[in-house]
Amino acid sequence: MRRRSEEHSRDWSELRNRIIGLGEQSSHKNYYSELKARLRELEESRRSLAAANASLQAVMDAATEVAIIATSPDGTITIFNQGAENLLGYRAEELIGTATVLLFHLPLEVEQRGAELSAQYSHTVTGFQTFIESTEHGHAEKREWTYICKDGRYLQVELVVTAIRGENGVINGYLGVAQDITERKQAEASLRRMNLDLEEARQATEKLNRLLEQRISEALVDIRHKDRLLIQQGRQAAMGEMISNIAHQWRQPLNNIALLIQNLQLLCNSGELSPQQCDQDVAKALEIIQFMSGTINNFRNIFRQDATPQRFSVNQAVAKIVDFLAAGMTGHGITVSCVEKEEVSITGYPGEYHQALINILNNAREALLFRAVPKALIRITIFKEQGQGVVTVWDNGGGIDAAILPKIFDPYFTTKFKSQGTGLGLFMAKAIIENSMQGRLTARNINGGAELRIEVSSPETVSGRPVSA
Ligand SMILES: Nc1ncnc2c1ncn2[C@@H]1O[C@H](COP(=O)(O)OP(=O)(O)OP(=O)(O)O)[C@@H](O)[C@H]1O
Ligand SMILES: [Mg+2]
Structure with a gap:
């Protein structure tokens, strides 16, 4: 843009000198003064155009963080701002009017995107057309690309391409605004790595938890088994307790039954056993046995x-x-x-x-x-x-x-x-x-x-x- 405005300024001075020369020779003074007034106006608008161009250039140069690259309709670079110079390491003078943006694009990427667009729009899309195909279908294309710097470094950029249209809607060229997203990409990649690590750690923890749960449930089964054994042993002790209690409770009644039986035998041997005495002693013995049986039931209920x-x-x-x-x-x-x-x-x-x-x-x-x-x-x-x-x-x-x-x-x-x-x-x-x-x-x-x-x-x-x- 800087070069263009210099060329334009040179052409303009030449024309002006020629008109002034013409006016001095002419006899038509009126026509000459009208021409002079018109010339002043033109001079005025040239100055304001130059000022506008200068401030546009200043704005673009001030944008050192973004690369602004304009091209002609065929892809030849026409504007290459300070941000673009900083990003890619080329000087504007090296590229304007001579190079296309394909110079610093990764060919494989352009090829792949071209293939996608070809499939999408059913015609072959290659080379510079890859960047502008979408704009021709009415929308600005915003994509991530890899730029190759002059020194061979690779950069990740986010590039927005729009068409520059003249008053009649004809495409005069294209404007690309690219932003370096290498750091963001690196941050994203390390975030992804961290997430993967985290996921791995989570899976490992889950595995460990499952293992622990399994061990715990095995241990629980083991403990329950031991508990059952202990309770079993406890029951056996309680049974022993019950037997000794029954034995204690039965000692007296058993003695009584033994006495009754001995008494019956004595009476029988001496021939003194009357049927009434026999019935009475048998009834007593049965009563005692009844009591003993009751003791067992009582104790059984306890457990x-x-x-x-x-x-x-x-x-x-x-x-x-x-x-x-x-x-x-x-x-x-x-x-x-x-x-x-x-x-x-x-x-x-x-x-x-x-x-x-x-x-x-x-x-x-x-x-x-x-x-x-x-x-x-x-x-x-x-x-x-x-x-x-x-x-x-x-x-x-x-x-x-x-x-x-x-x-x-x-x-x-x-x-x-x-x-x-x-x-x-x-x-x-x-x-x-x-x-x-x-x-x-x-x-x-x-x-x-x-x-x-x-x-x-x-x-x-x-x-x-x-x-x-
Ligand atoms: N009332 C108490 N007075 C003093 N010490 C007690 C009393 N009760 C329990 N202990 C103590 O607690 C210990 C554990 O009691 P525990 O009933 O578990 O077992 P144990 O009586 O020794 O054996 P067992 O399994 O035959 O009951 C006893 O050995 C005893 O030292
Ligand atoms: Mg005890």
Whole structure:
């Protein structure tokens, strides 16, 4: 543009000098003065055109961040602004009027785009036509291209191409405005890389999670299996407990039956057995056997396995267990007192609840016996607190050593000799209360003894009905 305006200015001065020369020779002074006025006007418009051109050039040169490249209709470069020089490393003088934009385009890219446009518009599009084909169909083309700089570097640019039309709509040339997007592209590429890395990390984490989940579920299966084994062992211990209780309960009645039988034999041998005496002793023996059979039923119910949760009275459960263990307590001089502050009902598995109570009461008995406590006492208290049905079992056996207090619920933790304790009693009791019945089992030392506290939710109503104990 700079060169064009210089050429234009030279042509104009020449013409002006020639007209002035003509006027001086002419006899038609009027015509000459009119010509002079016209000349002034033309001079004026030339100056303003030159000023406009200069400011347009200044604007284009000021745009150092964007490359503005104009071409003739055949693609020859006509404008190459400062931004274009900065971007591509060519000087405007090197290219204007001699080179086309294909000079700094990647041929393969032009070829590929040409093929696309050829397919789109059903005619062959190659070379410079590739950049202007879309403008001929009425829209400006905005695309990313690779520019090859004078020094051989590659740049990513975003190029907008528009047609320059004259007053009559005829295309005078084309204008391309290109912006360097190399950095943006690099940033995008590194963002993509980061995203890929992130995705990889996410997949790795997911894989790890799946592996962990699998390990956890395997571990859970293993734990459940061990739990079942422990509970099985606990049941066997409870069966042993039951057998020894039955044996204890039966000792007296069995003696009585033996006495009756011996008596019958004596009377029979001496010939003194009357039919009435026989009937009477047989009836007595049958009554005793009836009682013994009742004991078995009672005890069997204590360990009944319920498939579904039942609503049951805590007071009755405690009474049954106190009765069940009575022989082992009173026989060793241990007093068991039960303070029932109120009637408490809970929902859960009574058989398992009985089991937990037995384990806790047996521990109290064993502590009292081991420490040979005089006036040994176990006090059971039943009450409600903040919607919980609470049973506390306290003994005056001296309490649990503070150092072992945090471990007493661990499986196989025992301070007793092997033959006397497995260390499963409290572990099982906790599993029953906390896992099966969503309650809490805790222990503390208070008033010179240990206190085990069982809490299980005891709502005032069940399914909208008031609770009857
Ligand atoms: N009332 C208590 N007083 C003192 N120590 C207790 C009391 N209850 C529990 N312990 C302590 O807690 C330990 C663990 O009790 P746990 O019932 O789990 O096992 P264990 O009684 O040793 O054996 P078992 O499996 O036969 O019941 C006991 O060995 C004992 O040291
Ligand atoms: Mg125990």
